[in-house]
Amino acid sequence: MPYPNPRIIVLADRIALWMRQMSRLLDQLPADQALNAVSRVLHPDDSLLVGFTSLVETGARIAREQAERGELPPEVCLALGRAANELHSIGLDLDEHKDTLARAGAPAGAAKGRPASPAPLVARRHR
Template structure:
């Protein structure tokens, strides 16, 4: 008898599938919309990259606990810790470009409508 797949595993699979869809959509967007999507993905607090960084950091803590009990090789914990640190550094590096991405996003907004009738004073 097979065991049902736990919800967190199904959730991880679904997120992976949706990330693939997002990449497919991103590759087809016009540049202004692509800049808007990229800005949201790279947002260090609420974006995908920040979420993945947090997820890897959480995994590193879990792996440390397992390694301390001898249930996991210490190398796995160390690798997750390095990955977490590297992702954190990448997030900080990309955060420096947040203003540039926001300007590109702002440029993507349609201009305000201009009045078409000019009144003349006689």
């Protein structure tokens, strides 16, 4: 087995650090700015979520190849495949709300239309 590429390890560590930093910074932002950042991170077309989903899908494909050669337990391959499927489903769930998130994160005064009214938080999941 070849030695791990140190650049990819450093990159993975930096990305994880940046994500933790971003999460902490979101708590300090005004709501409109935080929503703007969240809508960019979770946008289903081109975002961090899309990149992460692609990364997990690639990992699942590699794990499958390794499992087929007997170099990795099949449970790992299946777990990565399920994770990739779940991330894809999350992207589909968010897709129907991308415009709403973008409007909610727009600068004050830029949003048009009727203001949102308070609503009880109820799980409404439909696929």
